[in-house]
Amino acid sequence: MTTAPTFADIRIAETRIAAHVHRTPILTSREVDTAAGCRILFKCENFQRTGAFKARGAFNAVLALSPEEAARGVVTHSSGNHAAALALAARERGIPAHVVMPSTAPTPKKAAVAAYGGRIVECEPTLAARLAAADAIVLETGAALIPPFDHRLVAAGQGTAALELIADAGEPLGALTCPVGGGGLLAGTLVAAAELLPSVPVIGAEPAAADDAARGFRQGLMQPQVLPVATIADGLTTAMSDMTFGVMRSLAHDVVTASEAAIVEAMRLIWSRMKIIVEPSSAVPLAALLEGAWKPEGGAVGMILSGGNVDLERLPWGR
Amino acid sequence: MTTAPTFADIRIAETRIAAHVHRTPILTSREVDTAAGCRILFKCENFQRTGAFKARGAFNAVLALSPEEAARGVVTHSSGNHAAALALAARERGIPAHVVMPSTAPTPKKAAVAAYGGRIVECEPTLAARLAAADAIVLETGAALIPPFDHRLVAAGQGTAALELIADAGEPLGALTCPVGGGGLLAGTLVAAAELLPSVPVIGAEPAAADDAARGFRQGLMQPQVLPVATIADGLTTAMSDMTFGVMRSLAHDVVTASEAAIVEAMRLIWSRMKIIVEPSSAVPLAALLEGAWKPEGGAVGMILSGGNVDLERLPWGR
Numbered sequence: 001m002t003t004a005p006t007f008a009d010i011r012i013a014e015t016r017i018a019a020h021v022h023r024t025p026i027l028t029s030r031e032v033d034t035a036a037g038c039r040i041l042f043k044c045e046n047f048q049r050t051g052a053f054k055a056r057g058a059f060n061a062v063l064a065l066s067p068e069e070a071a072r073g074v075v076t077h078s079s080g081n082h083a084a085a086l087a088l089a090a091r092e093r094g095i096p097a098h099v100v101m102p103s104t105a106p107t108p109k110k111a112a113v114a115a116y117g118g119r120i121v122e123c124e125p126t127l128a129a130r131l132a133a134a135d136a137i138v139l140e141t142g143a144a145l146i147p148p149f150d151h152r153l154v155a156a157g158q159g160t161a162a163l164e165l166i167a168d169a170g171e172p173l174g175a176l177t178c179p180v181g182g183g184g185l186l187a188g189t190l191v192a193a194a195e196l197l198p199s200v201p202v203i204g205a206e207p208a209a210a211d212d213a214a215r216g217f218r219q220g221l222m223q224p225q226v227l228p229v230a231t232i233a234d235g236l237t238t239a240m241s242d243m244t245f246g247v248m249r250s251l252a253h254d255v256v257t258a259s260e261a262a263i264v265e266a267m268r269l270i271w272s273r274m275k276i277i278v279e280p281s282s283a284v285p286l287a288a289l290l291e292g293a294w295k296p297e298g299g300a301v302g303m304i305l306s307g308g309n310v311d312l313e314r315l316p317w318g319r
Numbered sequence: 320m321t322t323a324p325t326f327a328d329i330r331i332a333e334t335r336i337a338a339h340v341h342r343t344p345i346l347t348s349r350e351v352d353t354a355a356g357c358r359i360l361f362k363c364e365n366f367q368r369t370g371a372f373k374a375r376g377a378f379n380a381v382l383a384l385s386p387e388e389a390a391r392g393v394v395t396h397s398s399g400n401h402a403a404a405l406a407l408a409a410r411e412r413g414i415p416a417h418v419v420m421p422s423t424a425p426t427p428k429k430a431a432v433a434a435y436g437g438r439i440v441e442c443e444p445t446l447a448a449r450l451a452a453a454d455a456i457v458l459e460t461g462a463a464l465i466p467p468f469d470h471r472l473v474a475a476g477q478g479t480a481a482l483e484l485i486a487d488a489g490e491p492l493g494a495l496t497c498p499v500g501g502g503g504l505l506a507g508t509l510v511a512a513a514e515l516l517p518s519v520p521v522i523g524a525e526p527a528a529a530d531d532a533a534r535g536f537r538q539g540l541m542q543p544q545v546l547p548v549a550t551i552a553d554g555l556t557t558a559m560s561d562m563t564f565g566v567m568r569s570l571a572h573d574v575v576t577a578s579e580a581a582i583v584e585a586m587r588l589i590w591s592r593m594k595i596i597v598e599p600s601s602a603v604p605l606a607a608l609l610e611g612a613w614k615p616e617g618g619a620v621g622m623i624l625s626g627g628n629v630d631l632e633r634l635p636w637g638r
Contacts, residue, residue: 025344027366046594047346268631275365275627277594308594312587317632 002243005156005188007195013156014163017059020092024048024161026168031273036289039300041173042270043165046278046308050085050116053161053185053306054148058085060157061146062093070095072142077130079105079113080235081307082148087118098143100133102126108311149184150241159188165302166196173200174299177285179306180204180213180255181236183244189304190251201253203294205285207231208257212239217248217255232316233263235281235307256294258287264316266290270305277308280316321562324475324507326514332475333482336378339411343367343480345487350592355608358619360492361589362484365597365627369404369435372480372504372625373467377404379476380465381412389414391461396449398424398432399554400626401467406437417462419452421445427630468503469560478507484621485515492519493618496604498625499523499532499574500555502563508623509570520572522613524604526550527576531558536567536574551635552582554600554626575613577606583635585609589624596627599635 024044033039045053062074073096076086083099090097099118101110102125113120123133138145149155162176176193180186186204193202206213209231216223222245229237240248248255258266267283269290270276282305288294289301343363352358364372381393392415395405402418409416418437420429421444432439442452457464468474481495495512499505505523512521525532528550535542541564548556559567567574577585586602588609589595601624607613608620 025346027344051594271596271631275370275596277590277596312590312634313636315631315634 002150002241003152004243004247005152005159005191007191009152009156010159010163010188010192013056013060013153014160016063017056017157017160020049020059020063020089021055022048023164026165027274027276029274032269032286035269036286038289038296040286041165041169041300041302042274043161043302043304044276045161046276046282046305050081050088051307051309052081052085053158053304054081054085055088056160057154057157057184058082058089058146061151061153062086062089064153065144069144072144073098074146075100075134075137075143076146076148077134078148079109080148081309083109083118084112084116086146087113087116091117096143098137098141100130100137102130112309149182149238150243155184155187155244157188158185159192161185161304162189162192165304166192169300169302172299173197173302175201175203175296176302177203177205177289178304179233179236179281179284180206180248181281182238183213183240183248185304185306186252187244187247190247194251202251204248204252204255205288205293206236206255206257207233207263207284208259210237211257213248214255214257216240216245217252220249232260233281233284235279236284254294256288258284258291258293262287262291268317277310278305279307279310282306282308321469321560322471323562323566324471324478324510326510328471328475329478329482329507329511332375332379332472333479335382336375336476336479339368339378339382339408340374341367342483345484346593346595348593351588351605354588355605357608357615359605360484360488360619360621361593362480362621362623363595364480365595365601365624369400369407370626370628371400371404372477372623373400373404374407375479376473376476376503377401377408377465380470380472381405381408383472384463388463391463392417393465394419394453394456394462395465395467396453397467398428399467400628402428402437403431403435405465406432406435410436415462417456417460419449419456421449431628468501468557469562474503474506474563476507477504478511480504480623481508481511482515484623485511488619488621491618492516492621494520494522494615495621496522496524496608497623498552498555498600498603499525499567500600501557502532502559502567504623504625505571506563506566509566513570521570523567523571523574524607524612525555525574525576526552526582526603527578529556530576532567533574533576535559535564536571539568551579552600552603554598555603573613575607577603577610577612581606581610587636596629597624598626598629601625601627
């Protein structure tokens with residue numbers, strides 16, 4: 001079973017990936033603060049390399065491989081931001097990245113992986129087919145499987161975003177919040193905050209239409225995602241792993257949800273007021289705050305904007 | 320006749336407006352650099368208050384008024400970003416802002432001015448009617464006319480963007496470039512650069528479809544805008560004033576143009592690679608660079624992204 005990252009893992013990750021990822025800026029907006037009724041520090045992982053925080057975990061896992069392991073390449077069966085990030089990290093290390101994607105994957109996602117030099121292996125659009133295809137590549141090439149979140153070093157890498165947010169905040173933080181999909185970002189954030197800001201609550205946020213984490217958190221037991229999942233926040237439809245669920249259960253203060261309408265509204269607020277492009281998943285924590293799913297109690301809210309990869313031709317508001 | 324700002328005016332403006340405007344960040348993108356073939360430092364005035372550099376000049380002019388002058392309010396006949404900026408500056412000083420707008424002005428522009436507390440006075444959609452309406456308000460109320468660029472303190476305020484860009488660059492600048500509409504931003508940038516970086520060329524950029532500045536620069540004589548002007552960069556359709564033209568003629572290294580297709584392409588490149596929202600006018604300097612209208616000769620290019628006010632429901636690419 002995958003073990004959870006320690007704080008030391010996150011500190012090591014910070015050093016390991018420093019030359020490869022951006023120390024992304026923190027932006028603020030008094031207009032968004034007014035709308036939310038609190039001060040928010042936005043950690044802009046939409047400006048991260050490959051357009052999402054996933055570059056942190058991917059670089060950490062790839063750079064941690066021994067020369068012998070690395071030479072055999074890496075493989076993943078994620079088709080989203082993690083796949084593009086893994087392809088980039090592998091390219092910078094000069095090793096192959098095999099990315100198993102369903103034949104039905106959207107063209108922009110395939111294009112992103114290909115643009116970073118990833119080798120796409122198509123399979124049938126079922127989870128079983130993806131796992132089988134990845135296993136076959138591991139058997140054939142000896143490549144290291146780097147899953148999108150159920151991996152100690154991947155989650156440790158994602159935790160470096162919170163490390164930077166806490167270090168660069170410049171004012172007291174009263175809470176931290178980030179989206180929850182598979183839980184890698186949340187797990188890394190929780191471990192970082194537990195060490196550096198042990199009294200500050202960390203709140204996970206997910207779409208109400210994909211609320212496996214929130215249900216599991218309340219019941220104390222991992223819950224399946226109810227299928228089919230219909231949310232605009234397509235980066236957050238994944239179910240958690242035992243590892244990420246365990247970290248969440250022991251360290252999270254709360255896991256809250258946001259409606260689809262609030263997610264679109266929050267995304268639009270960020271675009272129009274802050275002039276930055278975020279993907280729907282990034283807007284979920286702000287959406288939950290705007291809906292009153294939780295109330296900050298003093299100090300600024302540190303909010304991780306997870307990514308900015310959207311299809312500019314298909315925006316969730318009409319013309 | 321309006322006199323040109325001095326460097327001292329710009330330094331004074333910097334101090335005067337510091338508590339009211341953002342010191343906007345400089346962002347970079349290795350992917351855009353690769354596309355352009357040079358290193359670019361983007362000064363993000365799209366993150367400025369009211370979404371454009373215009374807040375700098377408007378605050379400078381409004382805060383410089385004596386208490387007696389201020390009490391009578393301010394008036395302008397611009398309907399774009401300057402009007403919204405002037406309304407905000409007036410509101411923060413607690414004085415009225417009268418904004419003369421043609422009855423045909425787009426609803427989002429009226430809404431922006433109204434949102435900042437401006438009093439909109441509608442008039443017929445001709446320049447003569449706008450000037451007459453503004454004059455009538457001046458006569459009636461004694462309000463100070465603050466035009467969008469033909470004003471020493473407005474242009475001085477716009478020059479503070481270049482001041483910050485030069486101070487915060489962190490690496491040698493080989494050139495500066497910004498869009499040219501009425502020429503207030505260019506004039507302020509030129510005066511700032513002439514003092515701080517006298518050997519560094521400053522290049523103005525405008526749409527080929529509204530190339531009055533480029534034609535005038537080459538001929539050494541102010542040229543009229545050829546009407547009707549059809550460019551997506553609707554912030555750059557204004558003709559220059561004697562003052563801004565004079566500063567441009569004596570201090571600019573060159574004034575170059577960009578095609579409409581290149582402007583859309585540059586805008587899309589900034590959106591998709593940098594994850595920031597810029598209006599078409601902001602993309603004109605990058606468009607000119609991508610088209611090879613001029614060639615940087617070493618050092619980073621400091622490029623001012625002038626604003627980010629776009630109608631998110633009407634983007635220049637189809638779905």
